[in-house]
Each structure stands twice: as structure tokens, then as C-alpha cells.
Amino acid sequence: MAIVSTNSNISRYGRPVLAWGVALLFFFPIFWMVLTSFKTDADAVKPEFLIWFTPTLDNYLNLTENYDYWRFATNSVITSVCATLFTLVVGIPAAYAMAFNPSRATKDILMWMLSTKMLPAAAVLYPMIFLAKGIGLYDTHVLVITVVSLINLPIAIWMLFTYFKEIPKDIIEAGKMDGVSTWGEVKEILIPLAWGGIASTALLIFIFCWNEAYWTVRLTTIDAATLSKLIEGNRAPEGLFFGRLSAVSTAAVGPIVVLGWFCQKQLVQGLTFGAVK
Amino acid sequence: MGRIVLNNVTKSFGETQVIPPLDLTIEDGEFAVFVGPSGCGKSTLLRMIAGLEELTSGQIEIDGEDVTQVPPSKRGLAMVFQSYALYPHMTVRKNIAFPLRMEGMDQSEIDKKVEAAAKSLNLTDYLDRKPAALSGGQRQRVAIGRAIVRNPSAFLFDEPLSNLDAALRVGMRLEISEMHESMKTTMIYVTHDQVEAMTMADKIVVLQAGVIEQVGTPLELYHTPRNVFVAGFIGSPKMNIFSGSEAKKLGAYTAGIRPEHIDIDLSGGTWKGTVGVAEHLGSDTFVHVHDTGLGDLVTVRIAGDVAVKHGDTIYLTPQMDKIHKFDEQGLRV
Ligand SMILES: Nc1ncnc2c1ncn2[C@@H]1O[C@H](COP(=O)(O)OP(=O)(O)OP(=O)(O)O)[C@@H](O)[C@H]1O
Ligand SMILES: [Mg+2]
Numbered sequence: 001m002a003i004v005s006t007n008s009n010i011s012r013y014g015r016p017v018l019a020w021g022v023a024l025l026f027f028f029p030i031f032w033m034v035l036t037s038f039k040t041d042a043d044a045v046k047p048e049f050l051i052w053f054t055p056t057l058d059n060y061l062n063l064t065e066n067y068d069y070w071r072f073a074t075n076s077v078i079t080s081v082c083a084t085l086f087t088l089v090v091g092i093p094a095a096y097a098m099a100f101n102p103s104r105a106t107k108d109i110l111m112w113m114l115s116t117k118m119l120p121a122a123a124v125l126y127p128m129i130f131l132a133k134g135i136g137l138y139d140t141h142v143l144v145i146t147v148v149s150l151i152n153l154p155i156a157i158w159m160l161f162t163y164f165k166e167i168p169k170d171i172i173e174a175g176k177m178d179g180v181s182t183w184g185e186v187k188e189i190l191i192p193l194a195w196g197g198i199a200s201t202a203l204l205i206f207i208f209c210w211n212e213a214y215w216t217v218r219l220t221t222i223d224a225a226t227l228s229k230l231i232e233g234n235r236a237p238e239g240l241f242f243g244r245l246s247a248v249s250t251a252a253v254g255p256i257v258v259l260g261w262f263c264q265k266q267l268v269q270g271l272t273f274g275a276v277k
Numbered sequence: 278m279g280r281i282v283l284n285n286v287t288k289s290f291g292e293t294q295v296i297p298p299l300d301l302t303i304e305d306g307e308f309a310v311f312v313g314p315s316g317c318g319k320s321t322l323l324r325m326i327a328g329l330e331e332l333t334s335g336q337i338e339i340d341g342e343d344v345t346q347v348p349p350s351k352r353g354l355a356m357v358f359q360s361y362a363l364y365p366h367m368t369v370r371k372n373i374a375f376p377l378r379m380e381g382m383d384q385s386e387i388d389k390k391v392e393a394a395a396k397s398l399n400l401t402d403y404l405d406r407k408p409a410a411l412s413g414g415q416r417q418r419v420a421i422g423r424a425i426v427r428n429p430s431a432f433l434f435d436e437p438l439s440n441l442d443a444a445l446r447v448g449m450r451l452e453i454s455e456m457h458e459s460m461k462t463t464m465i466y467v468t469h470d471q472v473e474a475m476t477m478a479d480k481i482v483v484l485q486a487g488v489i490e491q492v493g494t495p496l497e498l499y500h501t502p503r504n505v506f507v508a509g510f511i512g513s514p515k516m517n518i519f520s521g522s523e524a525k526k527l528g529a530y531t532a533g534i535r536p537e538h539i540d541i542d543l544s545g546g547t548w549k550g551t552v553g554v555a556e557h558l559g560s561d562t563f564v565h566v567h568d569t570g571l572g573d574l575v576t577v578r579i580a581g582d583v584a585v586k587h588g589d590t591i592y593l594t595p596q597m598d599k600i601h602k603f604d605e606q607g608l609r610v
Contacts, residue, residue, distance in 0.1 A: 170362035173329050178376035178423070179350030188375075192366040 037246035044242035059247030067230065069251060076226040076252075078141060079216070080209040083148040087156045087205050088198070090149070095160035096190055100172055110161065113154040121151075121214050132219055139220045147215050152205050159204070163197030164190065196266070203263050210256045227252035278340045279353075279430035279463030280305040281326060286335035288321055288487075295321055296487040298335070303431075303465060303480070305340075308457050311467045312474040312510070313484035319467040320435055322484070326465065327356050327433050339430065350379070355424035356433040359440065361416045363408040363423075369395070370404040373422045380427075394422040414445045421456075431463035438473065450477060471511055475499070483507050505607040508533045514563060514578060516601070519571040523548075529602030529610060536563065536578035538599035541585075546592030550575065555585050566591060 036044050038055040063069045098106045128147070129138070137143040167190065175189050191198065213228035220229055227248075234241065234248045260267060281303040288296040295318050303309045311319040324330035326337060328349035336345050344352050355376075363372050373394055377387045395401045398418040408416055417437060424432055434453070438446045454477050457464050468474055474481050475495045483490040483498065483506070491503040495511075502508035508516050516533045524532040540546070541564065550569035555562060564577045564585055577593060585591060602610045 168360060168362065170358045170360045171364060173349075174356070174358060174362035174364070174423075176329065176349045177327065177354070177356045178427075179379040184379065189364065 033246045034250050035246075036242055037250045039243045039246075041241045041243040044246070059243050060251065062244065063247055063251060067234075067248070069230065069248075072225060072227045072230040073251075073255075075141070075224055076210060076228075079144050079148060079212075079224070079226055080206050082141070082145045083152070083209040084202055084206045086145060086149040087152050088202055091153055091156040091160050091201070092186065092191075092198070095157050095164050096186060098157075099161050099164035099167075100169070110158065113157060117151075117154055125218065128215075129218065139223045139225075141224045143219055144216055144224045144226070147219060148209050148212050151212070151215070152208050155208070156201055156205050159201045160194070160197065163194045163201070166197075167193050200266050203259075203267055207256055207260060211253075278305055279303075280338075280340055281431060281463065281465070282338040283322075283326070284336040284338070286322075286325065286337065287333045288318070288325060288330065289333045294333075294487070296325075296333075299487070299489060301482065301489065301492070303463060306461045306463055308454075308464045308466065308477060308479045309482060310474040310478035310480070311465065311482045311484060312469060312471055313490075314510075315469060317484045318487040319469070319484055321487075323356075323433050323435055323465060323467050327354055328352050329356075350376075353430040354433055355427045355429035355431075356435070357417075357420045357424050357437045359436040361408070361420040361440075363416060363419055365408055368405050368407055369400060369411070369419050369422075372408065372419055373400075373426055376423060376427045390426045391422075394426050397425075398422050413441050414449065417441065417449060421453075425456075429462070431465060434464065434466040436468055437466075439468075439470070453477065472513055475511070481511070483510060501609065502601060503609055505531055505533070505603050508601055508603070514576045517571065517573070517575045519573065521572065523571050524602075527600060527602060530605045531603040531607065533601040533603070534595040534599060536576040538596045539575070539577045540594045540596065541577055541579060541583070542592045542594065543590075544592065546594035548575070548593045550591055550593060552585050552587055552589040552591055554587065555583075557582060564591070566593060569593065 035051075037059055038057070039049065039053050040056055040058065043049045043053050098110065132138040132143050171189060171193070172185065175185050180188055211228070212226075213232070216224075216226045216228045217232045220226070231245070231248050231252055234245045283299060283301040285298050285300060286296060287294065287298050299322075311322060313319055321330060325332055328344070328347065332345060336343055338344065339352060339354075364375065367375065370391055373391045374387050377390060382390075391404075392401075395404055398421060400415065400418055400422060403411060403415060403419075408419065411419065417440075420437070437453070438449050441449060450473060453464075453466075457477075466473075466477060478495055480492060481495055481498055482492050485506055490510075491498060491507045493501075498507060498511045502511060502516075505518060509518055512535055514536045516535045517539075518531060518533040520531040524530060548569040548571065550566035553565040553567045553574065555564045559582065560580070562579045562581070562583050562585075564579065564583070566575045566577060569575050575593065604610050
């Protein structure tokens with residue numbers, strides 16, 4: 001009896017406290033960043049102004065006036081939208097083939113795709129840069145979109161594969177009896193039935209594309225540079241411009257946080273892999 | 278038209294051969310039923326006819342044309358699945374219209390056909406519902422409707438009634454039989470319910486482990502089962518089958534007698550036993566008898582009601598002309 005009641009006390013008070021603690025721990029840097037973005041660079045480094053300070057919009061005004069924020073933002077949108085579309089256009093047929101016409105190699109191919117995510121990006125950094133420059137695509141949208149799509153493709157295919165697997169095989173076969181073409185099968189049956197899963201996948205991939213920094217920073221200079229590059233460019237070595245850096249960062253993650261907030265339900269569904277029923 | 282011929286058809290999944298070489302002809306307009314225990318390859322065979330499963334070897338002809346390499350929709354067959362396999366995102370109307378739309382038929386023509394099918398299947402009131410809002414029986418009708426509108430040369434059914442409750446199953450069974458009577462289209466029907474097989478079929482194909490044990494009309498199978506397996510599989514309650522000395526007395530290695538072909542008496546008869554359970558159905562009584570010296574429990578079916586109860590001593594006498602005799606290989610002698 002005693003053990004049970006202790007246990008339930010712990011779970012009644014302990015778990016919420018722990019949960020809140022962890023949540024705050026994760027949230028604090030973001031909160032701090034947003035706060036700092038409203039401070040002057042001078043105030044930003046003074047501990048006494050941690051919470052109480054005179055807010056200013058200068059950092060943000062500076063961002064749009066002197067740092068060409070909108071160009072970076074436009075590039076981020078172009079890259080993320082195109083890369084997401086490209087990922088789906090390749091990923092849906094691939095996942096479809098593996099879910100409904102599996103061969104003996106299907107499992108291995110899926111594992112192999114996942115294994116590419118285990119390769120450290122740094123290992124192929126220089127070959128990639130030389131290649132990009134060699135074929136004259138360095139700092140172009142085409143390159144960035146291709147690279148960002150390809151690194152997200154394995155995850156997209158895995159997710160889509162999982163959703164497609166949940167569609168009863170009978171329904172696909174009924175379609176075959178009823179005379180749908182392969183494309184008809186995708187258009188008339190697969191996409192409508194897995195719509196929730198496809199939307200979740202698209203959303204997640206979009207977020208990954210938006211946040212991609214390793215390659216977008218290294219494969220661009222100006223023309224195709226995304227918001228990640230803008231943040232990177234403001235990372236002054238002396239660490240003096242914290243206010244400005246925070247404003248850049250807030251403005252870079254802001255859109256995606258808002259998007260994520262509005263699509264919360266879809267995202268949670270997507271990440272728990274149980275949307276088609 | 279719909280005469281289906283299977284020539285030397287085999288199927289293996291990897292190393293395991295599920296269907297050894299098999300020949301079968303289903304005549305135009307015939308109602309053929311595949312029965313057999315679970316896992317014997319009924320669905321596999323049906324799916325090979327449908328074109329959903331590739332043949333490992335052999336050949337399938339429909340109306341004299343080799344269709345082995347022809348895709349499912351070009352074989353002129355319609356299939357009704359056990360799970361109904363309706364398109365959940367489409368209304369009943371769209372579900373039924375789907376194969377016609379895929380054929381590229383005129384919308385006005387489609388509407389006409391869908392209305393007609395819906396009327397004949399009592400679905401008119403449900404045309405604008407999605408499948409999720411239908412009962413099992415209604416879903417089954419939609420699946421049949423989707424098959425009918427295509428005007429196929431043969432219908433394929435894979436255990437279409439097994440998800441329905443008992444009462445509905447009997448109703449649908451009759452409806453499908455009536456559909457066959459009025460359309461006279463070839464139907465191939467898979468089931469493991471031998472009552473369905475007996476009541477619906479023109480021709481029953483009994484399968485075991487991918488091998489055809491016997492092909493015949495329901496009554497042929499009932500009266501002259503070719504071997505012990507068919508004898509035990511067809512008929513309900515099951516035939517009483519015994520071997521050993523009692524069988525030897527009858528001049529057989531194994532012998533069988535159907536429950537309805539045994540007479541009971543309280544004072545004397547061939548075999549003496551004790552009543553275990555007596556099931557009173559009103560129209561019939563099933564008496565299960567222990568300790569008869571035949572080995573297993575013996576079941577007797579008596580028309581009407583008889584007053585026997587647990588523990589009673591009872592004498593059983595088989596009707597000698599109704600005894601089935603089999604040799605060491607289990608074949609009928
Ligand atoms: N895709 C497959 N891969 C491997 N083996 C399979 C496959 N499909 C079926 N089998 C095997 O083939 C055999 C026949 O299966 P089938 O589904 O035709 O049986 P069935 O007679 O329809 O049984 P049930 O009455 O349970 O539906 C079974 O032993 C099954 O395990
Ligand atoms: Mg089956």
C-alpha cells in the first residue's frame with residue numbers, strides 16, 4: 001500500500017514538475033533570443049538588463065534596411081517550397097512502389113536510404129564544393145534545391161512508405177480490377193487516401209528545408225543564400241552584436257514557428273505515424 | 278460468355294509450392310465454388326484467375342483466349358473481396374461508377390447504369406453516403422454493384438459473406454444465388470463454409486493443400502465422395518469416419534456413415550453407446566454418442582425430436598447401403 005501511494009504522489013506532482021522543468025529548459029534559449037532581439041547591442045551583454053530593459057526595434061529596422069532581409073527570406077521560401085515539392089514528386093512514386101510492389105531488395109533499399117543519413121556531412125563537404133563549382137552551379141537555386149531535397153528524401157520516403165503501408169492492399173487491387181492505370185492508382189486512390197500523411201510529410205520536410213544550414217551556408221555566397229546564411233553572416237567573432245544577431249535569428253525562425261503553430265495537429269499526427277484509417 | 282480453363286497451373290511463393298500442377302475447367306454460366314480448409318490455396322487460385330497473382334507456370338484461358346499475361350482489368354472479370362475493398366473516400370455512387378469512369382464511358386450512360394444497379398440492390402437511398410456510413414450488408418451490396426455494372430463475363434467472389442452475421446449471411450447467400458439465376462453469368466465463389474458451397478454451387482471444387490481432391494455437383498460429393506478427405510469435409514454435421522476392426526467387418530480399411538444415415542434404438546442394434554450431448558434443434562436432434570467402439574464420438578441426426586438425454590444407453594444401426602468404404606490410400610472402393 002505504502003509503495004503504491006508514494007508512487008502515485010510522485011506521479012501526481014513529480015511528473016508535471018519534471019515536464020515543466022524540461023519544457024522551460026528547452027524554451028529558455030528561445031525566450032532569451034527573442035528578448036535580446038529587442039535590446040541594443042550594448043544592453044544585450046549586461047546581466048543587469050536580463051529582464052528589465054528599454055525595448056527597441058532598431059535591430060529589426062536595421063535588418064530590413066541594411067541587411068537585405070527580404071532577399072534572404074525570399075530565397076528561403078523558394079528553396080523550401082521547391083525542395084519540398086521535388087521531394088514529394090520523387091518520394092511519392094518511390095514509396096508507392098516499395099509499399100505495393102515490394103521486391104526482395106525493398107527492405108535493403110529502405111535501410112540503405114536511412115544509412116545515408118548516418119554519413120557525416122563533413123565527409124563529403126569538399127567534394128561537393130568542388131563539384132558544384134566545377135559544373136558551375138555554385139551559389140544557384142538549382143544546386144541548393146537539389147541538395148536540400150536529396151538530403152531530406154530518405155526521411156520523406158520512410159514516412160510516406162509507412163502511411164502507404166496502412167492502405168489496405170485490397171483497395172489497390174480493387175482498383176486494378178476496375179481498370180485504373182498506374183498514374184490513376186496514385187491520383188484516384190493513393191493520394192486521396194493518404195492525404196493526411198502526405199500533408200504531414202510535406203510539412204515536416206518543409207521545416208527541415210527551411211532550417212537546413214550546413215549546406216545552404218557552404219554552397220552559397222549571395223544569390224541563392226537563405227536565412228541560415230544571414231544568421232551565419234552576422235555571427236561576429238567578437239560576439240559583440242548579440243542584439244542584432246538575435247533579431248536576425250528571430251526573424252529567420254519566426255515564419256516557420258508560426259507555420260508549425262498553425263499546423264500543430266497535422267504535425268503531431270505525422271510524427272506519431274497513425275493518420276490513415 | 279465466360280468459360281475459364283486452367284491448364285497445368287502452378288504457384289510458388291519463393292521455395293514453397295502452394296499450388297502443384299492443376300487443371301480445371303469452369304463452364305460458361307456455371308456457379309463454381311472452391312472449398313477447402315484455411316490455407317489450402319483457394320484465394321491464391323482465384324487471384325491467379327483474376328490476374329492479381331502471377332502464375333509460376335501454366336496457362337489460363339478465358340473463352341478460348343490465353344489471358345495468362347493479360348492485366349486484371351482486361352480479362353473481363355469482376356471481383357468481390359472479403360473486405361469489400363470499397364474506396365473509402367468516394368460515395369456509394371462514385372464507388373459503383375468507378376470502373377465505368379475508368380473505361381471512359383459517357384457520364385449520362387454511367388448515371389443510368391449506376392441508378393439501375395442501385396435499384397436492383399436496394400441502394401438507391403444510400404447513393405450519396407460514404408462506405409463508412411453503411412452497414413456490413415450494405416457495403417457488400419455496393420461491392421456487388423461495382424462488379425455488376427461492368428457487365429463482366431465472370432464474377433469472382435472471395436469469401437464475400439464471412440464478415441456478415443449469420444442471419445444476413447443466409448439472406449445474401451440467397452441474393453447471390455438469385456443473381457446467378459437471373460444473369461446466368463459464370464461465377465467463381467471461394468468459401469470455407471461447406472453449407473454455402475452445398476447450397477449455391479453447380480459445381481464444387483474441393484481443395485486441400487493446393488490439390489483438387491474432387492470436382493462435382495453438390496450431391497455427387499455428398500453421395501459419392503472420392504476419398505476420406507472429401508467425405509469428412511462435405512456434409513454437416515460431419516460424416517462419422519472410423520477404421521480398425523469395425524471397418525474391417527464392413528470390408529474396408531476406413532469406413533464412414535453420415536449422421537443422418539444411422540438409426541437409433543433403445544433396446545438393440547449394431548453398436549452400443551452412451552449419449553453424451555443431445556442437441557435439440559426442434560426440426561432435428563443431433564445426438565453425440567460415446568463409447569461405441571468406433572473410436573471417436575459418433576454423431577447421429579434424427580429428424581424431429583427424440584427424448585434422449587445425457588447418460589442414456591443407446592443402440593445405433595447404420596443403414597448398410599449408405600456406408601462409404603475407403604482403402605488404405607483413403608480412396609473410395
Ligand atoms: N504473398 C504470399 N507469400 C507467401 N505465401 C503466401 C502468400 N499468399 C499466400 N501464401 C500461402 O499460400 C497458401 C495458400 O494461401 P491462400 O490465401 O490461397 O489460402 P486460402 O485457401 O484462401 O485460405 P483462407 O481460407 O484462410 O483464406 C498459404 O499457406 C499461405 O500461407
Ligand atoms: Mg482466402
